[in-house]
Amino acid sequence: MTKLGRLYSLFDSVELPENLPYTQCSTWELEFLYLLGRHHLTGQGRIVELGSGGGGSTYALALGLSESPVFDTRKGRLHAYDFFRVGKGTFASEKFFDSGHKPADDNSFLDDFKRRLGPFLPFLEIHAGDLWQTSDPEDTTPVEFLHIDIAKTARVFRCVSERFLSRMQVGTVVLHQDFAGPRLPWLHHSTGALLPYIEIAGPPIRSTLAFEVTKPIPADVLKRITEDDYTVDEKLTLISAVQDRIDRDHTDGIPFKSVLELSKAYVAHYDGQHRRAWSLAKPLQSDAYLSRTRADHFEQLKKAYAKEPSFLDKLVRRTVGR
Known part of the structure; x- marks a missing residue:
């Protein structure tokens, strides 16, 4: 101790x-x-x-x-x-x-x-x-x-x-x-x-x-x-290292492994990688604590993902020079 x-x-x-x-x-x-x-x-x-x-x-x-x-x-x-x-x-x-x-x-x-x-x-x-x-x-x-x-x-x-x-x-x-x-x-x-x-x-x-x-x-x-x-990938690796050290808070109320997984989504989100951010966040919607306390987080990440052009859209824009 x-x-x-x-x-x-x-x-x-x-x-x-x-x-x-x-x-x-x-x-x-x-x-x-x-x-x-x-x-x-x-x-x-x-x-x-x-x-x-x-x-x-x-x-x-x-x-x-x-x-x-x-x-x-x-x-x-x-x-x-x-x-x-x-x-x-x-x-x-x-x-x-x-x-x-x-x-x-x-x-x-x-x-x-x-x-x-x-x-x-x-x-x-x-x-x-x-x-x-x-x-x-x-x-x-x-x-x-x-x-x-x-x-x-x-x-x-x-x-x-x-x-x-x-x-x-x-x-x-x-x-x-x-x-x-x-x-x-x-x-x-x-x-x-x-x-x-x-x-x-x-x-x-x-x-x-x-x-x-x-x-x-x-x-x-x-x-x-x-x-x-640090690159995005380096940051995700560093957060994973913290996940290996902590689990729930001392009252057993906050599941920190899940919280930190959602934090990874925000690393990608702040870097403008909204598709990647939503791919990290989407599976966490089944977490009872996060779905109850972080619904606005999921909405924010999902909204940013929906606005991001698809790979095909980006390809078309490059092709037509827009």
């Missing part, structure tokens, strides 16, 4: 406050964040949360850090990154406001976030805005912990990789909160590329995959991940 894996046995010992700030994380994910702060992290490297949202996950992690026997709240810092506003491209919910909806004249919930995290503000460093603007490209400080709940687009993942994953070292802990998202295949094939240098903690905690770096990661591996320097 990995060092992180030992935290699974402590779930039943956690009693989080009932009035935690609103979050889209599950109770298990919040408890794991608390356990990491309380029993694992030291503050000797950067402790970073990318995508703090309404503050529930930040609160759970900060509470654990505040009760840790080794984390010094006078010197250590928890870095919280987010747009802290709703609007196009932020993937934020109006539930992040105390009122539950956006005020007419303000789309920022930063003040609400600060009120909710009040007890921990002395050691909380908030970075509000676009990650490309709020992260420092010159910062090479080792990262001890990285909670990634912000990489909803390839553009943002490139920033995450370039400015945070590049600072991983042996002992770094990473949590991918969106690992159950088939539309985010960069999380999956990048993890496949890292497999020789990490230990997966155990079954995913609901939608979160946790791992710890156990061997130095070569610079060229990190560079390829950042530059998305």
Whole structure:
């Protein structure tokens, strides 16, 4: 069992406050964040949360850090990154406001976030805005912990990789909160590329995959991940390697092998190979979990496939010069 894996046995010992700030994380994910702060992290490297949202996950992690026997709240810092506003491209919910909806004249919930995290503000460093603007490209400080709940687009993942994953070292802990998202295949094939240098903690905690770096990661591996320097076939192979390591989540509710198979379809889809994407996705419609929770994914892939010209159509167009 990995060092992180030992935290699974402590779930039943956690009693989080009932009035935690609103979050889209599950109770298990919040408890794991608390356990990491309380029993694992030291503050000797950067402790970073990318995508703090309404503050529930930040609160759970900060509470654990505040009760840790080794984390010094006078010197250590928890870095919280987010747009802290709703609007196009932020993937934020109006539930992040105390009122539950956006005020007419303000789309920022930063003040609400600060009120909710009040007890921990002395050691909380908030970075509000676009990650490309709020992260420092010159910062090479080792990262001890990285909670990634912000990489909803390839553009943002490139920033995450370039400015945070590049600072991983042996002992770094990473949590991918969106690992159950088939539309985010960069999380999956990048993890496949890292497999020789990490230990997966155990079954995913609901939608979160946790791992710890156990061997130095070569610079060229990190560079390829950042530059998305893999062919479609290479990405599919990397995702298959992850499928060999994980099955269902620890509650037995999410079938990750199927989720990752649908992620492969999105690798092809984003590359414009819509026929191939649908050939990968179509058989998965019989999966009970995916058919119930990802019907819109199948519709998107099927629609793109239907619009793609057939081989004969392409041949005719080339022949007539159109």
